Amino acid sequence: MFYKVLSSTYKMDTQFKKGVLDICVLSLLKKKDHYGYELVQKISKDISITEGTLYPILRRLKNEGYLKTYLKESSEGPSRKYYSLTKDGEIKAKKLKMEWIDFEKKINKILK
C-alpha cells in the first residue's frame, strides 16, 4: 500500500515524459519517415533523455498499431529500418497535437 503511493508519484513524472515523447515521435514521423538513429538524435537534441529509452517506446507504438516499419537500403552501408505512420498513427498524432495545444493554453493561463 505504502509503496504503491510512493511509486505512483514517481510514475507520474515518467508517464508525463513518456506522453511527451509519444507526441514528438508521431509528429516527426508525420513530416517524413525516419530511421531509428535519426529519430533518437533529433529528439535527444532538444529533450534530455538517455538515448536508449526511445527504442522501447517505438516498439510499443508499433505494437499498438500506430507505426509500421520497413527496411530500406542506404547509400552508406547496410539497410536501415525505417518507421512510418499508419492510418491510426496519423489520427493519433492529430489528436495528441490538439490535446497538447489545449494543455499548453491551460498551463500558460495558470502561469500568467
Next chain:
Amino acid sequence: MKKSEFLEELNEYLVGIPKSDKEEILQDYEEHFKVGKKKKRSDAEIIKSLGDPKKIARDVRNELSSSEQFELKSEAIETWVALKKFSKNIFNEARDKIDDTFQKEKKSDFSKWILISLIFIIAIIILNSPFLRFVGVVVLVYIIYKYFEEDGKNNKRKTKVKTKSQTKTSIKEIEENDSFKVVICVLFNVLFFVWFWFSLFWGVVSFFITSLAILISGIAVIVFAIFALISQNNPIIKDIILSGLFAGLGLVTLGSLFMAFSQWIIKIFFKLSKFYIELNRRFIKK
C-alpha cells in the same frame, strides 16, 4: 564496456520478454551502433549516451507489459543476473587457479586451498552435516592464519603473480579477483549466509502464501454466506449468517492488505540480495 558486451548484457536483462520482441529490440540497438559508427562516433560514446542496459530492460518491460508488476519482476531479474555474473566471476577464478596448478610445476599460493574449499562446498551442499560445517569454519580460520603468515614472508612473488594474471585478464577480459578473498567469501557464504538467505526466502514466500490463503478463505466465506442467505428463511439464522458475511469481508480486506505488504517485502528482499551480491563482488575485486 564494448559493443558486444553491451548487447550481451542487455540480452541477459531482457529475460522473460517474448522472443520476437527481444530479437527485434536487440537488432534495433545493433543498428544504432552501426549507424553511429558511420557518423564517426566511438562505441564507448554510443554506449554512454544509450544508458545502462539494466534501465533499458526496465523501460522495455514497462512499455510492453500491461501489468503493474513490471517493477517487481525487474527486481527479481536483476537479482538473478547479478547472481549469475557473480558466480561466473568466481568460477573463472577457480578455473584459472586450477589451470595454474596443473600447468605449472611451481604451485601458486592458494590454488590448493581453492581446490579444498571447492570440495568442501560440494560436500557441504550434498551432505549438509553440522560436523562438516564445523570443519569448514576451522579450515577458514586456518586459511586466514596461513594467508597472513605468507603475506609477511614474500611480497616479491606476489607482485610477480600479479603482473602475470594482469596480462591474462587483458586477453580474456575476466575481472581480476583476489584469490584469498574469493576463498573467504565463498566459504563464508556457503557456511553461513546461504542458509540464512534461504530461510529468509522461504519466510517471505510463506508470508505471501499465507496472505493468499487468507484472501481465498475470505472469498470462500463470502460465497458460502451468500448461498446460505438465499436458501434460509429463518430470520435469526439469517442474522447469524449476515455476521458471517461481514467476517468474510474482513478476511478479504486483511488478505489483500497482507498481499500488498508481502509484495513490498519481496521487493525489498530482492533489493537487499542484489545489494549483498554487489557487496561481495566489490569485496573480492582487487
